[in-house]
Amino acid sequence: MYLSFLLIFCYYLPLLISACPIYLTISLDSKTLQDAYLEINWGPECHDHPEWIGIFSEDPSTTYFHPEARITNINNSSGKVLSNVKVGKLRFPHGWNSNDDNTVPIEYPKGKCLPYYVASFNGSELLTVECLKIQPNWMSKLEHIAQMPLKDLFIPGTHASGAYVNNLVKTKSVLVKDYVVAQQFDVWSQLVFGVRYLDFSIG
Template structure:
């Protein structure tokens, strides 16, 4: 008699993937971040409904605290409820705030909760706890992920990453506030939360201070054909973050809508600015080695960080004149797919095509970017000019929910407007845990037990 056993290593699923998943997001209904309220989310696949869900300012699993908000009558498999709990002035742990200069912050391999917790209960029995958290070290600390090529990692990103305003009270333009701004958080905060792909559209501003001799200060981040942020300041924030965290970050210079047409020398000047501000932490391709002959999306995190390099720059190198077009610090742009001009049902069909990776899919064994965005022009098809926040509030929950199934295992870069209205970073981390586990345990042991 022969009995065959498969030895399979199992790991505990994160709390978010068991029971009824719950999580917090930040509402897009307010004018400013400080005025924004928290949203309670549950699902998908929430079939064993809790009796109630509450928001707390301390961890309810370690201390008895009264809920700041409480919802009941949870009957659907998924849902979102806006609460009256205000975000207020959000502070990160010491060292991770943008103004915490000359400090070495504590590392948080598994994330660090901010004082916003959400928990589900049956009566007084605690079922699950989650929190609004920062994830400044997730990529460098996630087991086995450093041996995976970039094309196989689910990389959470933002679209129009630099399209934010630091002080809305000083920004008088309604057009900028309602239609140009695409993120609630600045680039530094996006990275601290866990974003690892940044999308930049760049414009060249001919008007400069007569006392400023640096041409690098002509370059601005642009959205909807409006100048939003000086590029130099954003690059400084990115460099400081990767030096502190040792995380790999992808900068995608996706388009150049203002001031670059028939001006290749401006691309050369931009390349000089990149050398100046982040050149010491950008991965440099060594084409004389096996590693250097790889496409950038084939590189692993270990290979990128080998010489204390952390940034990958994607750039349309064909726009640069020779010899800058052969710069070893630039990688050709990855394939990019956008939902900007699609309605919701079309987005679902498009995702089904892309994420299936079947022979008919335009995505195969390569690096690619999925931009889940909705353009102003598309909103006009509904006979209403929707604001940027309104468009994101419609699309983001749908895309985030669809990615929680098998598609998360085939995702590469997913970039969103107003990412803080989703839990895309947690979804990516859990998917990468699964991918890395499978990669590290490709071979299982098959024991045959023989009995007479």
Template sequence: MMKIRLLLLPLLPCLLFIGPLRASCPIYLTISLSGKALHDSCLEVNWGPDCAGPPEWIGIYGQDPTISNFQPDLRINGITNRTGKLSTPIKLGKLLFPGGWNRQDSNELPATRYPRGKCLPHYVASYNGTELLTVECLKIQPNWMAQIKDGDQMPLKSLFLPGSHASGAFIASYSKTKSLLVKDYLVAQHFDVWSQLVFGIRYLDFSVGYKYMDSDNDADNFWIANENMFIIPLAGVLRDVRHFVERSGELVILDFSSFPIGFYKHPEIYSSLFHLLRQELGEVAYQRNMTLDQHCANRNFRQLLSLGIHVVLLFPTQELPYPENESGLLCSPWQRFSTSYMNISQTLDYMRLLFSKKPDGPVQDDGWIFTAVKSMEQTLNTHKLQTAKERAAVINPKVNQWLKGPWGMNANVVAMDYFSNTNIVDLAIEVNAHKAFLLATKNKFINLEILR
């Protein structure tokens, strides 16, 4: 008699999950980097990668095309390639967030929870003839971590966290900023930190500079910096983070990655910054148990949220004097990898090395950050000094496309300049849902024995 044992995973959840990921030709919207200001920026249509069958036409709408027979604001015909990005003449315009998610909205009423995102009035749909194939929209994702069903076993190091590089390098008004250097080369994001978090970014990268402001409040001396220049005050950014996590209940990683101006050989300035962080974020930030030597990347994100913890601070504690350097408020920096001085071919090879997670590779079982950026110096090799937007327009779509393959499953933090010309937030949500499902079903199988 022969005995055959079959281990079967629950089939229905597998099919439900795989279905949307295997759409024959996914279509989505991003924001072009060609506009001088955000409201002047145009919508981009993206399809792929590797569409099995491109649609006959794509329509752009200002309303949901599934609820009525609207005519498109723009119709795009003749798509033949399997992967592509096309800028449209439709401008983004002024953005207002629904459901109480604007910064200035009152805190008296709770903001609407959108665990599956909320569409803004910009839709894209694909068709074969009159047959509707897919519909997507430009959306905010203020509560996406609530979507990770069965994520109870997932530590921070296992999450795919969408991030922004030089997160505070933003100016509200280009018209009031006279410096072309700031406008074209130092600004690195379309959105301020509040809006980045509302769109779904969960990792923020801060470079901090110290500028003495002759003020009674020492907090006024700390500024967001980029490329060794001051951009905006830090204190307001920290308050935005605190207000967002209080309103959303989400978890955010803050990485104080560099201190390019005013900190060198001044431990007392590091100490003042620590006290500012404790003052602004201490009530919502993770406090390590020093006796257990807890590694922050190993902590389960749902457990942190259940304890009322919504911020994790990464900080080089060795720069702090005693006793601040032993504070449980600060976590040691995670491993960092950057493409700053690489061309596209070198970036691909570098990602292959990192995201394969080979036993002898640089990425192992710990928290790690992949920063997909191109530096100003690197562009000089092409004999043309590219603006920050031009650099991001080259590298972002490539990295975004490569992460949609198996590499995305090994991602932890991925940070970009001008993340808004990718769909990295949606990609991270899909990957995290997949990871959580695999963890939840790891030990849940049906054991069938067939006797022959």
């Protein structure tokens, strides 16, 4: 599920003004989530192309770190590049992991960045910063949402929400590989990321 998870939609809003929005997603081209690679995305309508885009493990707007991955020659108005940076062991802030017992989690009204950042630059000039983030309680922070009709709501969701395959290499079915397996995240993790509409296709 590219944690574009219908999540890009809501969560990857540029923090700095730029004509070229950028964001991170997680690729499914791996056997496990830990082996999954981060994918750099830009656009739509990326007209003022940055010179380069990098992936960082810490926020580059506060302190400069060398990028873990770097791409150049960004010429299209939208696109994506699979990096060589692996997700590794993904941990949420304390209290938001499914095995964090007897802990009252901290609420994050504006979301909470995980240690995966993407930033665009012209030379050394920082243009845009975004991160892969959780937003576990975003609905409770929206005023008047209880009075809004469903037709006026945009609810981020995932399809085939509980689908997974332990070993994609052994899976010979094109149907399973290309259509059924939509994410490597369990339902709890999807909810923590902010998904609020779950589609379970039983097969």
